[in-house]
Amino acid sequence: MSIYNLYRIDTLKFKGLNVIIIVIVSLFFLRNSVHAQDIHFSQLLSTPVLTNPANSGMADGQVRIASDYRNQWASIGTPFNTFYTSFDKKLTISNQLFGIGLTVIHDQSSGTRLTAEGVYFSLAYTRFYKNHQFVIGIQPGFVYRNIDANGITFGSQFDLPNERFNSSLPNYENNLIGNMHYFDMNIGILWKANIENLLPVAGFTLSHINRPVESFMGDSSSNILPLKYTVHGQITIPISIKYDLTPCFLFGYTPGARELVVGGIGGYMPVNFLIPVKKIYVLNLYRINPARNIDAIIIGGGVKFSTIDVGISYDINVSSLSNATNFRGAFEISIIYIGGTQKLKSVVEPCFIY
Numbered sequence: 001m002s003i004y005n006l007y008r009i010d011t012l013k014f015k016g017l018n019v020i021i022i023v024i025v026s027l028f029f030l031r032n033s034v035h036a037q038d039i040h041f042s043q044l045l046s047t048p049v050l051t052n053p054a055n056s057g058m059a060d061g062q063v064r065i066a067s068d069y070r071n072q073w074a075s076i077g078t079p080f081n082t083f084y085t086s087f088d089k090k091l092t093i094s095n096q097l098f099g100i101g102l103t104v105i106h107d108q109s110s111g112t113r114l115t116a117e118g119v120y121f122s123l124a125y126t127r128f129y130k131n132h133q134f135v136i137g138i139q140p141g142f143v144y145r146n147i148d149a150n151g152i153t154f155g156s157q158f159d160l161p162n163e164r165f166n167s168s169l170p171n172y173e174n175n176l177i178g179n180m181h182y183f184d185m186n187i188g189i190l191w192k193a194n195i196e197n198l199l200p201v202a203g204f205t206l207s208h209i210n211r212p213v214e215s216f217m218g219d220s221s222s223n224i225l226p227l228k229y230t231v232h233g234q235i236t237i238p239i240s241i242k243y244d245l246t247p248c249f250l251f252g253y254t255p256g257a258r259e260l261v262v263g264g265i266g267g268y269m270p271v272n273f274l275i276p277v278k279k280i281y282v283l284n285l286y287r288i289n290p291a292r293n294i295d296a297i298i299i300g301g302g303v304k305f306s307t308i309d310v311g312i313s314y315d316i317n318v319s320s321l322s323n324a325t326n327f328r329g330a331f332e333i334s335i336i337y338i339g340g341t342q343k344l345k346s347v348v349e350p351c352f353i354y
Helices: 001-005 017-029
Strands: 061-074 079-093 098-107 112-127 133-147 179-193 199-207 228-237 243-254 255-268 277-288 295-305 310-319 326-338
Touching: 079 326, 112 179, 133 295, 199 326
Parallel strands: none
Antiparallel strands: 061 079, 061 326, 079 098, 098 112, 112 133, 133 179, 179 199, 199 228, 228 243, 243 255, 255 277, 277 295, 295 310, 310 326
């Protein structure tokens, strides 16, 4: 049976969908009660549409709602907080499989000094060949950034005789603006397969392909965002009827910055459990700066129910900054809802004409 047959599906309604939507939307609008961080996450599989727009509509069900909250550097001052939520869905048009998605990101750093809001739409298209699935996705979006310069001191405000900064001195930043917005565009490709019970996935994302300008200086050419390259992959390996292992990685490169997250997720499928649990899993990942050393050891785990996946993780900071952080890095929690389970509707056998 080809992988194409797995997508001949019926949608099964889930009565609790409205409850899940209300919970996630409520978390989003309560985000200002927490504080924020850089836009990257440790739970690689919990932010699929952010990682690659080709992941839109690639869940095991018809509909997926994913939400992730990350709190970083609380141990050394005002924490960075990032909140991500996405909605994506399968669509079948003229017997062709598409995926659509909506992603919302809120990032807050340095208290309320610097904030960013992003809204991205995504569209993915799938082609099948035997047991292989090839997907291409596009992701246009809009980003709004705001900075509060009150209380920020600049180099020109250093009072040399008194050897300290003096905010009453002029900063000469007359062209500094408080906010900006720009259009952003990402593209991605994805490959999935079913090879002798192995489930490999690999993808590539190219971000900021339109090279938007990001600047608070009022100069339209002062800071053009460079292209960002992201390569990611995973493979689910069944160990037995109860256990599986999923090695995974993500490598991101922007001129001047590189990041590698690599490790694995181990799953256990309980039998005759007291509550309806499909899988219990643990994760162990490493965030590595290829130019230096290991930045963080990521540990965590989670539980998958019939339609809900709840994960939690913590970054143990082991870089040179650990002298200040006392090894405390970032806390992260994710919730994923997948609705509209799949069942085989019909078997389609390809007909080749020679």
